[in-house]
Amino acid sequence: MGVKLFGSDEPHHVLCRITLADTFSEDAAMPAEPVATPLSTAATAWLQLPGGWFLNNAGWITGNDRTLLIDTCATEARSRHLLEAAQAAGSTGTPITAALTHAHGDHAHGAGLVAAAGGSVLASATAAAEIVTGPHTYPEVFTCSTWGNIPPPDHIESVTEVTHLNLGGRTAEIHPVPTHAHTNGDLVVFLPREKVLFTGDLLFSGVTPLALQGSITGWLAALDWLATFEVATFVPGHGPLDTTGGAFAAVRGYLQWLLEAVNDTDQPDFPALEERARAVWPDWHDAERHAVNLRVAHAEARQQPLDLTATLGAMLRTTGGPIPLEV
Ligand SMILES: [Zn+2]
Secondary structure, eight states: OEEEEOOEEEEEEEHHHHOGGGGGGGOOOOOOOOOOEEEESSSSEEOOOOTTTTBEEEEEESSOOOOOEEESSSSSSHHHHHHHHHHSSSTTTOOOEEEEESSSSHHTTTTHHHHHOEEEEEEEEHHHHHTTTOOOTTTTTESOOOSSSSSOOOOOOESSSOOOEEEESSSEEEEHHHHHHHSSSOOEEETTTTTTEEEEEEEESBOOOOOOSOHHHHHHHHHHTTTTTTOSSSEEEESSOBSSSSSHHHHHHHHHHHHTTTTOOOOOOHHHHHHHHHHHHHTOTTTTHHHHHHHHHHHHHHTTTOOHHHHHHHHHHHHTTEEOOOO
């Protein structure tokens, strides 16, 4: 099984030689085979569909002098696969810089591989500080046997202001997110000429957003800020591309609903609200996240710290225990 490609006439035969079958045993299941999706002559989205826990999107932008990787993957095998594809897309020997949209392991666990291959790694200062103390795999919440070897890099360069990266014949813009949104250290990568925006987990497409380390009001403010970009193609952190603004509108509507749902009472009926959310967004994967998001919204509205243990406990009651990852 090779990397699937669509939307381009360009030859990508090199990519097709690299498959997850090379890194998984012959009999192992291979969920979410990555799809390399060209967005322009320089930009490619790396989609792991349908998206969900630790099945994220990434991508790359090739220049004459440097390839910019946007995010890595959750496991050693998936990140190696992504890195090899990005290296093959650029000219031979072109150095790699990776911009990590935030600290979560599905996006950041391959950063050490990038550094080991001689590349540099960028992230917000907050994300960088969290990533270098990883890897964070949360065994009390997830069971997973396929992480592989995912040590973090020794060093990550902090991006603290809008940064124009000259890749050689092409410039990519890195924008730190101005508010505490999906995390307190998000960034996005923008290609203004192509109107392509890699949003990280500011956008989920067909997947329940996750606000465990986020701020609902800050995330809404970040979406207002995101709306000032002239975008033709959003590459969400999880799920299919958004070329219509549909995922953008859906995430905004969901976050607004969370605030309204917990607004009226000190003691919300969380199970009833979770059921309501499942009914309103029946097609979204990972619906157990509603249990988390409602409690985050409630704590935030009351200006109280989140009870992390109770929140994760509520989510794991709906899943019947730790969530088995098939990554
Ligand atoms: Zn995330």
